[in-house]
Amino acid sequence: MPELPEAETIARGVHPRVAGRRVQEVQILRPGLLPQGERTFSTRLAGARILKVGRRGKNLVFRLEGGHVLLVNLGMTGRVLVPGPSPSPGNPAPHPPEAGHPGVRLRLDDGTEVVYDDARRFGTLEVLNPGEWRARHRALGPEPLSPGFTAERLTAGLARRRSPIRSWLLDQRRIAGVGNIYANEALWTARVHPLRQAGSLTGPEVARLRRGIRSILRRAIEARGTTLRDYRDADGTRGSFAALLRVYGREGEPCRRCGSSIERIVLSNRSAFLCPRCQPAPREPDAP
DNA sequence: AGTGTATCCTGCAGGC
DNA sequence: TGCCTGCAGGATACAC
Numbered sequence: 001m002p003e004l005p006e007a008e009t010i011a012r013g014v015h016p017r018v019a020g021r022r023v024q025e026v027q028i029l030r031p032g033l034l035p036q037g038e039r040t041f042s043t044r045l046a047g048a049r050i051l052k053v054g055r056r057g058k059n060l061v062f063r064l065e066g067g068h069v070l071l072v073n074l075g076m077t078g079r080v081l082v083p084g085p086s087p088s089p090g091n092p093a094p095h096p097p098e099a100g101h102p103g104v105r106l107r108l109d110d111g112t113e114v115v116y117d118d119a120r121r122f123g124t125l126e127v128l129n130p131g132e133w134r135a136r137h138r139a140l141g142p143e144p145l146s147p148g149f150t151a152e153r154l155t156a157g158l159a160r161r162r163s164p165i166r167s168w169l170l171d172q173r174r175i176a177g178v179g180n181i182y183a184n185e186a187l188w189t190a191r192v193h194p195l196r197q198a199g200s201l202t203g204p205e206v207a208r209l210r211r212g213i214r215s216i217l218r219r220a221i222e223a224r225g226t227t228l229r230d231y232r233d234a235d236g237t238r239g240s241f242a243a244l245l246r247v248y249g250r251e252g253e254p255c256r257r258c259g260s261s262i263e264r265i266v267l268s269n270r271s272a273f274l275c276p277r278c279q280p281a282p283r284e285p286d287a288p
Numbered sequence: 289a290g291t292g293t294a295t296c297c298t299g300c301a302g303g304c
Numbered sequence: 305t306g307c308c309t310g311c312a313g314g315a316t317a318c319a320c
Contacts, residue, residue: 001313032296058314075314077298101298120297122314163290172315179313228313229300248313268291271311 001122002074004144004177005220006231006239007055010080013234014060014114015053017082021108022049030103033118036126044068044127045106057140057176067130075122077101077230081115097236119230140176144213149175154210158198165201165209166194166272178213181226181248184273186212188247193279194265194272200282219244247273 002010026042028034034041049065060080062070072080081097099117104125106114116125128136141157142149157174158165168174169183178186187194189212192205201209225231225239228249232238246256251264255275265272 001315003313006313073314075297076312078314118297119299120312120314122296124315161289167290170314181313226313231313269293 001058001076001179002078002225002231003058003179003182004055004217005182005223005241006225006233007058007060007074007177008221009224009233009239010074011053011055011060014080014082017084017112017234018050018062018108018114019052020049021110021112023047023106024109025105025107027105027107028103029105030118030121032121033103033116033123033125035124041125041127044129045070050108055177056137057143057172058179064127067133069128069130069133071124071126071128071133071136072116073124075118075120075124077120078116078118078123079230079232079236080234081117081232081236082234083113083115097232097234140172141174142176144175144177145217149210149214151207151210155203155206158201158206161198163198164195164267165192165198167268168198169213170268170270175213177217180270181228181245182213182216182220184248185216185246188212188273188275188279189216191278193281194267194274196282247275249273 023045026046028038031038048068050062051065052063054061060072064070081099083097099115101117101119102115103118103121104116142153161168166183166187169178170180186209190205190208192201192209220226220241223239223241223244224233226241227238228242247262250262250273253262255262255278258275258277260275260277263274263276
């Protein structure tokens with residue numbers, strides 16, 4: 001999906017165009033995107049004023065007047081498109097974003113249209129009441145860019161965990177917002193092999209991993225995300241971080257640190273990429 | 289506890 | 305050109 005940097009970029013683009021506006025009309029083209037069903041979704045959303053658009057992990061969070069929250073999980077190919085001029089000067093949207101697979105359209109009281117578009121339809125949209133939102137919020141792990149994401153907290157979370165560190169990083173209950181691209185990039189940065197047991201990382205490795213996660217995510221946000229194929233921001237614009245990837249999708253290409261050939265392995269049915277020299281494999285099943 | 293497998297879907301790249 | 309296979313930023317349910 002869209003991982004944390006992509007969700008952050010979309011939220012920043014959508015917020016100024018919808019904050020303070022009221023949802024006038026809800027048009028549902030793909031009911032399957034709404035786990036709550038059309039009735040609950042529409043009833044809760046119609047007429048509500050949008051206060052703020054933010055992010056929690058990989059999810060977009062539209063805070064509504066009255067405490068309800070529109071929670072959008074973008075799945076693999078979800079987009080939130082807001083046609084029309086971008087309010088931020090010097091940030092032009094060259095082409096109006098076109099929705100190829102519109103799923104939900106919102107018409108706001110100033111005429112603004114917000115389109116949820118999703119080719120594969122793995123995404124979901126829900127309107128949660130305050131209690132439901134609290135529960136969902138608590139189920140997610142810490143925000144890696146927040147001050148609370150300390151080495152101590154990371155160490156405690158990893159302790160005694162036997163799953164491969166790459167799998168641990170993808171578990172949203174452990175840490176919120178990291179997906180397959182940035183997990184692989186952070187592990188390369190930290191010089192930790194994806195198969196290492198989470199609980200086996202040494203103090204210095206944990207410290208490097210924490211710094212690696214944070215620096216990769218920050219730099220990816222600066223680049224407005226990674227577009228491999230489908231990702232677009234609210235303007236329909238691509239992210240530019242793909243050119244800066246160190247390992248993801250680079251099988252057979254030289255490591256940017258040591259020149260070794262990047263390897264691809266399969267872990268939990270998903271690709272993992274690593275430099276065999278910079279990220280030494282654990283011996284046998286594992287151990288540090 | 290943790291892993292492999294399958295599932296939801298569509299689109300696209302690559303091989304032949 | 306066209307058909308077929310495999311693969312994809314996610315999340316979850318299941319059997320083992």
